[in-house]
Structure formats: structure tokens, C-alpha cells
Amino acid sequence: MAMPFYVSPDQVMQDKAEYARKGIAKGRSIVALEYAEGLLLMAENPSASLNKISEIYDRIAFAGVGKYSEFENLRKAGIRYADLKGYAYSRQDVTTKSLANAYSESMGTIFTRDPKPLEVEILVVEVGETPAQNEMYHVSFDGTITDRRQFAVIGGQAERIRTYLQDHYRADLTLAEALALSRQSLLAGYERPPAEESALEVGLLERQRSGRKFYRMPQAEVARELAAANHGA
Amino acid sequence: MPLLSGSYEGASFFDLLQHDFPHLLPFQHLQAVPQLAGSELRLPQAVPFATTILALRFVDGVVVAGDRQATEGFEVASRRIEKVYKGDDYSVIAIAGAAGPCLEMVKLFQVEMEHYQKIEGETLALDGKANKLAQMVKQNLPAAFQGLIVVPIFAGYDLRAQQGCIFKYDVTGGRYDEQQFYATGSGGKEARSTLKKFFKADMSRDAALALALEALVDAADVDVGTSGPDIVRGIYPVVKIVTRDGVADVSEAELRPLSEKLLTALQG
Numbered sequence: 001m002a003m004p005f006y007v008s009p010d011q012v013m014q015d016k017a018e019y020a021r022k023g024i025a026k027g028r029s030i031v032a033l034e035y036a037e038g039l040l041l042m043a044e045n046p047s048a049s050l051n052k053i054s055e056i057y058d059r060i061a062f063a064g065v066g067k068y069s070e071f072e073n074l075r076k077a078g079i080r081y082a083d084l085k086g087y088a089y090s091r092q093d094v095t096t097k098s099l100a101n102a103y104s105e106s107m108g109t110i111f112t113r114d115p116k117p118l119e120v121e122i123l124v125v126e127v128g129e130t131p132a133q134n135e136m137y138h139v140s141f142d143g144t145i146t147d148r149r150q151f152a153v154i155g156g157q158a159e160r161i162r163t164y165l166q167d168h169y170r171a172d173l174t175l176a177e178a179l180a181l182s183r184q185s186l187l188a189g190y191e192r193p194p195a196e197e198s199a200l201e202v203g204l205l206e207r208q209r210s211g212r213k214f215y216r217m218p219q220a221e222v223a224r225e226l227a228a229a230n231h232g233a
Numbered sequence: 234m235p236l237l238s239g240s241y242e243g244a245s246f247f248d249l250l251q252h253d254f255p256h257l258l259p260f261q262h263l264q265a266v267p268q269l270a271g272s273e274l275r276l277p278q279a280v281p282f283a284t285t286i287l288a289l290r291f292v293d294g295v296v297v298a299g300d301r302q303a304t305e306g307f308e309v310a311s312r313r314i315e316k317v318y319k320g321d322d323y324s325v326i327a328i329a330g331a332a333g334p335c336l337e338m339v340k341l342f343q344v345e346m347e348h349y350q351k352i353e354g355e356t357l358a359l360d361g362k363a364n365k366l367a368q369m370v371k372q373n374l375p376a377a378f379q380g381l382i383v384v385p386i387f388a389g390y391d392l393r394a395q396q397g398c399i400f401k402y403d404v405t406g407g408r409y410d411e412q413q414f415y416a417t418g419s420g421g422k423e424a425r426s427t428l429k430k431f432f433k434a435d436m437s438r439d440a441a442l443a444l445a446l447e448a449l450v451d452a453a454d455v456d457v458g459t460s461g462p463d464i465v466r467g468i469y470p471v472v473k474i475v476t477r478d479g480v481a482d483v484s485e486a487e488l489r490p491l492s493e494k495l496l497t498a499l500q501g
Contacts, residue, residue: 049354051354054351054354055351056351076242076352077236077237078236079348079351079352080239080241080249080348081236083246083344083347083348083351084249084254084257086344087246087257087340087341087344088257102235102236103236105235105236106235106236106237212347
């Protein structure tokens with residue numbers, strides 16, 4: 001019987017992590033930030049139909065970067081998880097904390113057990129009844145889960161964008177200000193500003209909306225709001 | 234609860250339950266109930282039944298209404314049960330039959346439509362929703378043989394055809410389009426005769442609303458399982474209207490004077 005070569009677990013994990021990071025670094029980033037009336041998620045996405053941002057439940061939204069098929073599967077699993085829980089118990093029993101933990105568990109298991117790690121990073125965010133009750137979780141390819149406040153960034157250019165937001169973010173932004181800041185931060189992610197701006201995908205969780213809080217902002221409306229914000233400034 | 238515990242990969246919540254979580258299906262346990270012939274417990278007398286519901290088309294959409302009584306044998310089980318529910322933004326589901334399975338079916342159907350929309354990123358066509366409901370009614374057939382029938386009316390606004398639509402069902406899951414109006418439940422026959430007599434094509438909203446209430450009052454007048462508007466307790470039928478602007482509830486403030494007028498007319 002042929003014996004496999006011994007490879008230290010350290011080496012295996014390092015290789016897997018490097019592989020996953022490389023995959024994620026290819027994708028463009030996504031920004032989520034709290035504004036006065038809720039939460040805003042923004043992604044650069046040339047496609048109008050293959051979404052990176054989507055609704056999970058009444059107050060919960062999802063965003064993923066990396067390999068589309070992988071985060072799409074995670075998105076669907078999250079919707080199934082939330083709808084099942086809401087159906088078996090009640091709508092208020094569907095919490096972002098438990099969903100984010102379930103994601104973390106699954107992604108962690110896949111990272112250690114499967115030969116190929118997931119090349120994705122995801123955000124699971126919830127708009128609270130008050131701004132203090134907002135929740136934002138960042139789950140990484142290996143299942144690492146982090147709790148964020150004010151803003152969260154995922155994707156290849158996350159570091160530069162985070163630095164930009166640390167310098168420019170302030171509490172109680174209006175929607176127009178939040179849109180403008182998000183776009184500026186995404187542009188700050190580039191080493192050299194691109195010649196042509198790509199289309200923006202925007203999803204909102206609006207606190208005042210009745211029932212399901214998620215709103216997918218049409219691209220025309222995004223452009224209009226941004227133009228108005230530019231004009232005002 | 235782990236995130237990826239099942240193997241179903243489609244967009245239907247109903248199929249997801251059937252495939253991976255059959256214990257959560259509303260109808261599953263009913264199939265295990267033994268035949269009740271000759272037994273002490275007569276199921277249809279031991280559980281509450283929701284009775285009269287109706288729907289009629291008018292020029293801008295559909296009016297759907299239901300009385301508020303649940304009947305258990307010869308007793309009033311509830312005076313305030315609701316039989317008309319918003320399905321999603323453009324549809325309404327009304328239920329008649331055994332109240333427990335009926336309400337579970339409504340809940341499952343609501344989640345089904347929302348689930349599909351979130352997974353696929355698109356809303357089901359009205360026809361697609363009506364078909365999915367037919368499959369659910371069909372699943373209930375074994376229970377229907379034991380007397381626990383569920384007979385819904387599904388109505389909605391078809392954004393593509395730009396008109397209101399009504400679907401009626403039989404216990405086997407048979408689905409039929411209704412062009413004008415329909416009523417079912419214990420007082421359904423009586424309500425249908427009123428609707429048949431006074432229904433006109435292209436009625437206004439107010440005329441359709443008044444006719445819906447009149448049909449319910451007539452049903453309650455004859456059928457002991459149906460209650461009319463209860464002015465003493467302030468209980469009025471539930472009426473919902475679907476148009477291209479979505480689903481709207483008719484307020485008590487609007488129902489009260491209409492009901493009073495109809496009840497006064499009964500004095501003769």
C-alpha cells in the first residue's frame with residue numbers, strides 16, 4: 001500500500017489559507033456601513049442580475065465576495081435556514097447572531113475538512129430597532145467570525161478601504177452622504193483610480209420600512225442620488 | 234441548527250420541507266390518524282371549522298371577504314377567527330374547512346412565496362402561485378377523507394394581464410379559474426346565489442364591496458355556521474382588496490355603516 005507523504009498540519013492550513021486569499025483578492029470589495037436610518041451595502045458589480053448583495057430575512061441582509069457559485073450557495077443556505085427557523089418558531093426568533101454562527105461553523109468545517117477551501121468572505125448584517133441594536137458580522141473563508149460596528153469591508157481591497165473609512169466615517173450620516181462615502185471608499189481601494197467607474201449595486205436595510213426591511217436600490221436611483229449628493233457638495 | 238443540514242437545492246419551501254424536514258409539514262401527522270369510523274371521536278365535530286368565504290372581480294381587481302365565525306359541531310368555537318390573509322404583495326388567500334390545517338396551509342403558502350422570491354430574486358407569476366397552492370391542497374387529500382378538508386380561494390392581481398384573477402379549488406387539488414365570482418364554505422351556496430343575482434361586469438370598488446357584504450349577510454341569515462356583522466360586539470367580516478397598487482384592508486370605519494345599512498334592511 002502506498003503511504004501518503006507526511007505534510008504537517010501547519011503547512012496544510014497555511015497553503016489552504018493562501019489559496020483562499022488569492023481567490024478572494026481577485027474580486028472587488030463590498031462596503032457595509034451604518035447610517036442614520038439603517039444600513040447600507042454597496043458593491044461594484046457590472047452585472048445587474050448576478051447579485052452580490054441580497055435579502056435573507058425581515059431585518060437581515062447578506063453580501064459575499066469571491067467565487068460567485070460558492071457565496072451564492074451560502075446565500076441560499078442562509079435563506080433556507082432563516083425561513084425554516086421562522087416557520088418552525090416565529091419571525092422574531094430568526095436572529096443574525098445565530099445565523100452568523102451557523103455560517104461560521106459551516107465555513108470552518110469546510111476549511112478544515114475539504115481539500116479545497118471556500119474562496120469567499122461574507123457579511124451578515126441586521127438593522128436593529130434602534131441604531132445601537134444594529135449588528136454586522138464578517139465571516140471569513142476559514143469560519144473566523146468578527147463583530148463590526150459603524151462599517152465593515154470585505155474583498156481584495158479591504159485594507160485600503162478600511163483605512164479610508166476610518167478617516168472619513170462619522171455617525172448619523174444621511175442616506176445621500178452614506179452613498180457618497182461608500183462610493184468614495186470603494187474608489188480609494190484602487191491603487192490608481194479607474195478610467196471608467198463600474199456599475200454599483202446597492203442594498204439597504206431601512207429601519208422605517210414596514211415588514212421586510214430590505215430594499216434593492218435600482219441603479220438609476222443610485223446614480224441620481226449620487227449626482228444629487230455631488231451637486232450639493 | 235446547522236446551516237447545511239439538508240440536500241434539497243431548489244427554490245420551493247414546500248419541497249424543501251417534503252425533502253428534508255417532513256416532520257414540519259402540516260399534513261404529515263394527519264395521515265397517521267387511524268380511520269375514525271365507529272370511533273367515539275368524530276374528528277369533524279371535534280375541531281373548529283372555518284366557514285363562508287367569497288371573492289368577486291371588479292373593474293380594478295378583486296374583493297375577497299370572509300365572515301368571522303369558527304364552528305365546532307353545534308358550538309361557536311370563535312367569533313373572531315380570520316379567514317382572509319394577505320398572501321404576498323399582490324395576492325390574497327381565503328380559507329374554508331378545518332381551521333387548524335387551513336391556518337397551517339396559509340402560513341406555509343406565505344413562506345413559500347417569500348422563499349421563492351428571495352432564492353430566485355423574482356416573484357412567482359400569479360399562475361405559478363395558484364399551482365403551488367393546488368399541490369398543497371392535494372397533499373391534504375388523505376386528511377380530507379377523514380373529514381378535515383381544506384378548500385381555499387386564491388385571488389390576486391395579475392400584473393402581466395393587468396387584471397384581477399380568482400382561483401377556486403376542490404379537495405383533490407383541482408384548480409379552476411373563476412371569471413366573475415365564487416363563494417365556498419358552509420354558507421357558500423347562499424352567498425353564491427346573492428352574488429349571482431347582483432353581479433355585474435366592471436363594477437366599481439364600492440359596489441363590489443357592498444355586494445360582498447350583502448352576500449355574507451345573506452349567508453349568515455340561513456347558515457348557522459356563518460356569522461354576519463356583529464354590531465353589538467363590533468366584529469365585522471375581514472375584507473381585502475387587491476389591485477395594481479397591492480393588497481389593501483378595508484377598515485372597520487368603512488365596514489360599519491355598510492353593515493348597519495344591510496342589517497336594517499333585514500327588519501323588512
